[in-house]
Amino acid sequence: MSGATATAPLPRQALYLAWRSVIRTARQPIVIVPPLVFPLFLLAINASGLDAATSIPGFPADSYLAFALAFPFMQGALFATNTAGANIAQDIGTGFFNRLSLTPMRGASLLAGQLTGVLLVGAIQAVAFLAAGLAAGVTIEAGPLGVPVLFALSLIIVAAFGTIGLFAGLRTGSGEAVQGLFPLMFVLLFLSSAVLPRDLIAQDWFQTVATINPVSYLIEGLRSLIITGWDPGALALAFGIALAIFAAGLAASVAALRERLVRT
Amino acid sequence: MSDAADTRAEAGGRAGARTRRRARNLAVVRTVAWRNLHSVIRTPALLLPPLVFPLFFYMAFAGGLSAVGNLPGFGYYDYNAFQFVFVLLQSAAFGGVFIGFSIAADFDAGFTRRLFLAAGDRSAVIAGYGVAAVVRAVFVWAVVFAIAVATGMEVGGDGIELSGLVGLALIVNVAAFLFAAGMMTRMRTLQAAPAMQLPVFFILMTAPVYVPRDLLQGWIETVSRFNPATAILEAGRSLMAGDPFHVALAFAAAAGLGVALAVFARRGLRKAEAAG
Numbered sequence: 001m002s003g004a005t006a007t008a009p010l011p012r013q014a015l016y017l018a019w020r021s022v023i024r025t026a027r028q029p030i031v032i033v034p035p036l037v038f039p040l041f042l043l044a045i046n047a048s049g050l051d052a053a054t055s056i057p058g059f060p061a062d063s064y065l066a067f068a069l070a071f072p073f074m075q076g077a078l079f080a081t082n083t084a085g086a087n088i089a090q091d092i093g094t095g096f097f098n099r100l101s102l103t104p105m106r107g108a109s110l111l112a113g114q115l116t117g118v119l120l121v122g123a124i125q126a127v128a129f130l131a132a133g134l135a136a137g138v139t140i141e142a143g144p145l146g147v148p149v150l151f152a153l154s155l156i157i158v159a160a161f162g163t164i165g166l167f168a169g170l171r172t173g174s175g176e177a178v179q180g181l182f183p184l185m186f187v188l189l190f191l192s193s194a195v196l197p198r199d200l201i202a203q204d205w206f207q208t209v210a211t212i213n214p215v216s217y218l219i220e221g222l223r224s225l226i227i228t229g230w231d232p233g234a235l236a237l238a239f240g241i242a243l244a245i246f247a248a249g250l251a252a253s254v255a256a257l258r259e260r261l262v263r264t
Numbered sequence: 265m266s267d268a269a270d271t272r273a274e275a276g277g278r279a280g281a282r283t284r285r286r287a288r289n290l291a292v293v294r295t296v297a298w299r300n301l302h303s304v305i306r307t308p309a310l311l312l313p314p315l316v317f318p319l320f321f322y323m324a325f326a327g328g329l330s331a332v333g334n335l336p337g338f339g340y341y342d343y344n345a346f347q348f349v350f351v352l353l354q355s356a357a358f359g360g361v362f363i364g365f366s367i368a369a370d371f372d373a374g375f376t377r378r379l380f381l382a383a384g385d386r387s388a389v390i391a392g393y394g395v396a397a398v399v400r401a402v403f404v405w406a407v408v409f410a411i412a413v414a415t416g417m418e419v420g421g422d423g424i425e426l427s428g429l430v431g432l433a434l435i436v437n438v439a440a441f442l443f444a445a446g447m448m449t450r451m452r453t454l455q456a457a458p459a460m461q462l463p464v465f466f467i468l469m470t471a472p473v474y475v476p477r478d479l480l481q482g483w484i485e486t487v488s489r490f491n492p493a494t495a496i497l498e499a500g501r502s503l504m505a506g507d508p509f510h511v512a513l514a515f516a517a518a519a520g521l522g523v524a525l526a527v528f529a530r531r532g533l534r535k536a537e538a539a540g
Contacts, residue, residue, distance in 0.1 A: 034458075041466075041469075042469075044483070044484075045469050045470065045473075045484060046474075047482070048480065048481060048482035048483055048484035048485070049472070049473055049474045049475065049480060049484050050329075050332070050474050050475070051480075051481045051482065052332070052335055052475050052479040052480075052481070053329075053331075053332055053335070053474075055335055055336065056331055056332070056334075056335065183313065183316070183317070183320075186320075187320060187324075190320070190321075190324035190328070191323070191324060191328070195328055195329060196328060196329060196331060196332075200331050201327075201328060201330075201331065202330040202331040202334075203326075203327040203328070203330050205327065206323075206327035206328050206330075210328075
């Protein structure tokens with residue numbers, strides 16, 4: 001890294017690291033393809049396999065595909081945890097982080113830069129999932145204005161889970177440990193209202209877990225734009241929870257970064 | 265010494281050599297299986313995923329989707345049992361695949377190559393991994409079954425029908441193991457893990473996972489009709505319900521798959537031997 005880069009103001013430092021993060025992401029198809037293919041595959045299976053669920057009295061949509069379209073957005077966001085965490089753990093493992101810490105580079109630039117690559121994947125995912133849904137006949141009940149809101153909410157959720165990955169990567173410095181978070185994310189996704197609305201979940205214990213699980217509200221916010229229209233309550237909850245996770249993840253990441261720099 | 269005595273001595277020598285060879289192969293199978301089981305017991309990171317994932321899927325599907333069991337035309341006596349059979353067969357298949365990780369990791373570390381050098385018959389090394397796969401799967405099923413029954417799953421079948429279900433799951437476990445062994449003896453690296461996971465995942469998920477075949481719609485209804493996992497899953501559910509239905513077809517499908525994959529694994533082993 002040149003001296004000019006190191007002494008550049010924070011936005012420019014972040015820009016350099018963001019560009020590096022974007023290039024690195026673009027050069028690794030393995031980082032881009034599975035987060036696109038897996039959620040679409042599961043969407044296709046669930047939409048066909050569970051279409052009969054629309055016959056349950058009180059089901060809020062005529063098409064299970066429309067109901068389930070929020071699922072890949074959420075699943076893709078959960079992949080962000082691993083991508084962000086694995087990237088920073090790799091930087092720590094290869095010594096890049098140590099070299100960076102010898103420069104006057106600010107910690108905030110490092111975190112912002114790392115998140116950019118993850119947001120790029122998130123944006124590609126959002127476009128692909130929405131395109132797949134629209135191609136399969138889903139209509140967005142919130143209308144054309146709902147699309148940018150859907151993208152904005154989706155990217156905030158990606159950033160929120162990305163900060164959790166950053167925290168795990170900075171804290172452990174191990175890609176393997178970051179991968180260990182994936183099952184936890186999977187549990188959060190499946191023990192939510194992802195496959196049925198909360199009021200139609202028949203098992204009390206599952207309904208309670210889904211009600212406590214913040215992922216339920218994130219999915220319900222995304223889903224409201226697709227199947228309900230404008231639901232201020234669902235959107236406020238989703239944006240609020242996503243921003244709260246982002247703030248908590250960022251604070252934890254900053255603390256972990258500080259600790260890591262001291263150790264370095 | 266007469267010719268007859270020579271022939272008898274020769275035949276006795278051949279029989280003795282066969283017995284010694286068999287004993288050596290059994291020792292290799294036992295050693296490889298024990299080593300794998302020992303390392304799994306000592307490493308929670310290896311033990312937990314194969315145990316936790318089936319439990320989690322059982323909880324998520326049976327708990328989250330139980331309302332689906334009340335749909336008109338569903339026609340199965342208990343949604344927990346309906347999902348348990350899927351989870352049982354899924355854990356059987358992925359139990360086989362997880363052993364593929366062990367084979368790949370041992371290739372990465374160079375251990376499998378050393379084992380191949382030491383063993384007279386290299387199939388015994390692969391069989392050792394297979395025995396470990398079966399032991400691990402049976403342990404997982406016992407835990408999941410106990411938890412499912414404790415949390416309210418109703419069992420419709422009798423002992424014989426449940427034994428049939430377990431037998432079916434065992435064949436699936438061995439078939440999946442043979443597939444994983446065939447892939448890993450060809451690829452010989454852990455990096456190729458998705459190549460064994462994805463086909464298994466695809467075959468399992470395109471069977472009637474959430475609802476019976478009659479309630480499926482769209483492309484998955486067509487795919488499930490030709491998917492061999494459908495026959496296995498439906499027969500498994502019928503055995504669980506105590507109302508056996510095309511069980512012979514399911515055993516034939518699973519056994520046919522097993523035989524084809526045994527050939528696949530054997531050829532993979534030859535490729536690994538040729539690669540040195």
